[in-house]
Every structure is written in C-alpha cells, then in structure tokens.
Amino acid sequence: xxxxxxxxxxxxxxxxxxxxxxxxxxxxxxxxxxxxxxxxxxxxxxxxxxxxxxxxxxxxxxxxxxxxxxxxxxxxxxxxxxxxxxxxxxxxxxxxxxxxxxxxxxxxxxxxxxxxxxxxxxxxxxxxxxxxxxxxxxxxxxxxxxxxxxxxxxxxxxxxxxxxxxxxxxxxxxxxxxxxxxxxxxxxxxxxxxxxxxxxxxxxxxxxxxxxxxxxxxxxxxxxxxxxxxxxxxxxxxxxxxxxxxxxxxxxxxxxxxxxxxxxxxxxxxxxxxxxxxxxxxxxxxxxxxxxxxxxxxxxxxxxxxxxxxxxxxxxxxxxxxxxxxxxxxxxxxxxxxxxxxxxxxxxxxxxxxxxxxxxxxxxxxxxxxxxxxxxxxxxxxxxxxxxxxxxxxxxxxxxxxxxxxxxxxxxxxxxxxxxxxxxxxxxxxxxxxxxxxxxxxxxxxxxxxxxxxxxxxxxxxxxxxxxxxxxxxxxxx
Numbered sequence: 377x378x379x380x381x382x383x384x385x386x387x388x389x390x391x392x393x394x395x396x397x398x399x400x401x402x403x404x405x406x407x408x409x410x411x412x413x414x415x416x417x418x419x420x421x422x423x424x425x426x427x428x429x430x431x432x433x434x435x436x437x438x439x440x441x442x443x444x445x446x447x448x449x450x451x452x453x454x455x456x457x458x459x460x461x462x463x464x465x466x467x468x469x470x471x472x473x474x475x476x477x478x479x480x481x482x483x484x485x486x487x488x489x490x491x492x493x494x495x496x497x498x499x500x501x502x503x504x505x506x507x508x509x510x511x512x513x514x515x516x517x518x519x520x521x522x523x524x525x526x527x528x529x530x531x532x533x534x535x536x537x538x539x540x541x542x543x544x545x546x547x548x549x550x551x552x553x554x555x556x557x558x559x560x561x562x563x564x565x566x567x568x569x570x571x572x573x574x575x576x577x578x579x580x581x582x583x584x585x586x587x588x589x590x591x592x593x594x595x596x597x598x599x600x601x602x603x604x605x606x607x608x609x610x611x612x613x614x615x616x617x618x619x620x621x622x623x624x625x626x627x628x629x630x631x632x633x634x635x636x637x638x639x640x641x642x643x644x645x646x647x648x649x650x651x652x653x654x655x656x657x658x659x660x661x662x663x664x665x666x667x668x669x670x671x672x673x674x675x676x677x678x679x680x681x682x683x684x685x686x687x688x689x690x691x692x693x694x695x696x697x698x699x700x701x702x703x704x705x706x707x708x709x710x711x712x713x714x715x716x717x718x719x720x721x722x723x724x725x726x727x728x729x730x731x732x733x734x735x736x737x738x739x740x741x742x743x744x745x746x747x748x749x750x751x752x753x754x755x756x757x758x759x760x761x762x763x764x765x766x767x768x769x770x771x772x773x774x775x776x777x778x779x780x781x782x783x784x785x786x787x788x789x790x791x792x793x794x795x796x797x798x799x800x801x802x803x804x805x806x807x808x809x810x811x812x813x814x815x816x817x818x819x820x821x822x823x824x825x826x827x828x829x830x831x832x833x834x835x836x837x838x839x840x841x842x843x844x845x846x847x848x849x850x851x852x853x854x
Contacts, residue, residue: 433476437483440475441490448487449494458484505735507728514622516721520714521629522609524636525653532650533602537595545590545603546610547699552582553614554695555688558799560618562687566680568619572671575615579664583611609657612664619667628659690799697806698787704813704828705783711773712780716787719766723788726758727795733757734853748848755792755843762788782832789839796852801842809835 441448444460451457458480461471468479477483556578564571590603616625635644635652644652706713737750763781770777786809790802809831816827846852 433474437475437477437486438490441487444487445491448491450496451488451493454481454485454488457488460484461487501739503732503735505728505732507725507732509725511622512721512725512728514626514721515617515724516718518613518617518622518625518629519720520717521626521633521636522613522656523714523717525632525656527636527639528632528644528649529602529653532646533598534596537593538599538602541590541593541595541599541603542606543703544593545586545607547696547703548586548589549582549607549610550699551692551696552578552585553610555692556582557614557618558691559683559685559688562683564618567677568671568674569676570680571618572668575618576668579611579615582614583607586610605653605657609660612657612660615664616660616667619671621663621667624663624667625660628663629656631659632656687799690803691794693803694790694794694799694806697803697810698790700810700814701783701786701806701828701832704810704817705779707817709773709775709779712770712775715766715769715773715775716780716784719762719769719784722765723762723784723791726762726788727792730754730758730792731795731853734847738850738853744850747850748844751848752844755840755847759785759788776829779829779832782829782836786832786835786839789836789843793839793843793846796847798842798846802839805835805838805842 444464447460448457451460461480461484466480466483471477471480471483475483477486556575559578560571560574563574584607586607587604590607591600594600594603613625616622631652632655635648638644702713702716705716733754734751737747737754741747741750763785766781766784767777770780786806790806793799793802812831813828816825
C-alpha cells in the first residue's frame, strides 16, 4: 500500500533522496546515509539561468503586477491569478523567457505575493423602487383639480341635501374604486387584457351604485345630476389611473382647470361654469372608454385565473374609512382637505422612497437588530419629510395643524402597509377611528371637538407599531 507524500519544498521527501547543484556543471545525488554521488556534466558550460524574482526579469514581473493590480488585489488564492493570466493569453514560453518563471503557477504565486489584498465593495445596484417624480407630482394634481368643478357649478345647486347626497355617493365611490383598483392591479400582473375586463365590468357597477345612493338622498333634479356626474367622473378617473393614463386624465381636466383658475380674476359666466365641468366629464368618460378598448389589443394570458373577491375587501373598507375621516376633517376646515389632497403626490413618492431605502438598509446591515433600527429610522425620516411641509401649510390656510398632521400620518402609514400587502390592520384601525369620530359628531359634539385628532393620534400609534413589527423583518423586503 502506498500513502500520500508531500511535494512541498522542504518536505519529508528530502529525508530519502535529494538532487542539488554543486556548481554549474556538477549534479549531486545525496542518499539517505549522507553519501553523495557526483555526476559531472560533460560538454560546454551551460548558460546561467536567473532565478525567479531576480535580475531584469523581476522588473518585468513588477510591471505585470502593477498593470494587473486592480484585478489581482481581490484574489483570495494564487489560482485565481493563474486564471487571470490565462485569460490574458500568457503562454509558457512568454512566462519562461520574459518573466523567468518555470510555469504559470509560479508566476501567479509571485504576483499574488507582490500585490496587497484589497476587497472593494461591489458596485451599488440600481434602486428597483426609484420613483417617477413627474408622475407622483401629477397624481397629486389629479386628486385636487376636480375640486374646481364644485367651485364652478356649486352656486347652481340647491342648498338643501346636496352636501349629504354628494358625500354619501362619494364615500361609496371611494370604497368601490379602492377595492376595484386592488383587484384590477392583481389582474394587471396577469395581463392588460384581464385588467381591462375587470375595470370594464366593475367601473360601471360602482358608478351605478354610488349614483343610486346619492340620488335617493338628493331631493332635486339638479342634485341628482351633480351626483351622477361625480360618480361617473370618479369611475372614469379610477380606470385611467389604474391603466397608467395620468397624462390623458390631466389633459381632459384642462377645461375645468382653466375656468376654475379664472375665477381669481373674472367671472366666467353661467355657461362656462356649467359647461367646463361637463366638458371635462365627457372627456374623462371618453378617455376611459378608449383606454379600455386599447387593452383588447393585447392577447390573453395563458392559464389566467381570477383572484378571489375577499382579498380586495379590506381595501374597499379602508377607502370608506379614509373618505369618512377626510369628510369629518373638512366639515370645519375645508381648506385642510385641499392641502391634504395636494399632499397625496408627495405621499406616493415617499412610499417609493421608503421601499428603496429599506432595500438599501437590507444590503448594508449584517444583523437583525441593525436592520430593525435602520428600518425604524427610515420610517421616521419619511414621516418627517411628509409631515414637515404640512404644518406651515395648515397655518397658511388657518387650519388646526394637529388634526391635519395626525390625519395625514394615519393615511400615509395605512397606505404604506397596504403597499406591502398588509391590508386588514389599516382597514380595521381607520374604521375604528372614523366610527369614534363620527359618533362624536352624531351625538352633537361641539365644533372643534378633539374626537378626530384623538382618534387619529391613537390610530397613528397602533399603525406605527404594526409597521415596525411587520416591516422590521427582512423577509418583508425580499
């Protein structure tokens, strides 16, 4: 039987047999008993070979090490350097003649020893959640500009019952469109054709339900027309936003935007006051129909299945709760609602930034506790950036800053949880806050009651705790 034998210089094999040069013409063979047999080479004196790393060839090795330093430095073994030299096309003849080394591995080892080890950080990957700045700003405008229609046509509506009918119809539209939007986004992951079919069936049903509820409370033909127009617009706008047609929706709002802005300087007259909102409504409905028709040009996805209705329910309930909270805030501070609506664009931008910063924290931290601390810091930073400009804006419109800030924080944290697929906690918490504040209103609470800020403050605390627990896990950002 034979065993392994070390072949490293200075190993055990030199205890039995060794070959060495006595001079340039004599080869000595030393046996185990220290007797030496000398074999002298006849013929002319051979040329003296320079040892690796000495003489002019050492300079060539140094030059090669300097040229390849950035690629040799991260190597963890000389074999990696050998692979690099092979990729550079160095042949055995070049290695022996130019660099004075016997083979590729000898030269690789010399280079590995010459270049210090450095391990640079890998290049930073692109942010997969980089927000579209223009799109987010545009969506904030799209949420606020339709309010100009009420400023234009409001004086043509009767004072009795119109607010109640519009609010009830609006709440139903909000709830329905939130649930429909979630379901359409699920279908959009399968294909645009499937999403288009979902919107084509769901949007008219939502508009009809909201119109029926509002008309039942209208009490006049003018109010019924206003309720119908509002429901149709919200349904059409929801279709365009889900399908990514923000620019088209902004274009159809040009008439109502132009006439509404003109109110600051001159009276447009009754024809424009009614005609501009009507023209924008017709444009939104036509644009939604065109966008839905365009989805039919896409082939159907193979093996597509319809998602259940149950997962979309909490999104609809959140829409109902959010609309109720906004309505309760607008009863006494209507300008605060306008500020809140305009802030929805920056709020959406910050949702993207939170996800991008969380992914960056996941890459830079090495412990679970470190990631949780970074995640909490990211959440606090995003909230401060969002709420910071709202405080002076509230003072500018003579609104209570506490109520506006707490309501805005409640809505933003809820949207953040929904973006990560956690839908039931925001729905339950916001419904509880809306029920508490609504009960205070129905029981005859005095103006300026603390019910709304108290309920929103409690909601923020609960939702923040849920966020830290749910999104403080690395698996939530994978």
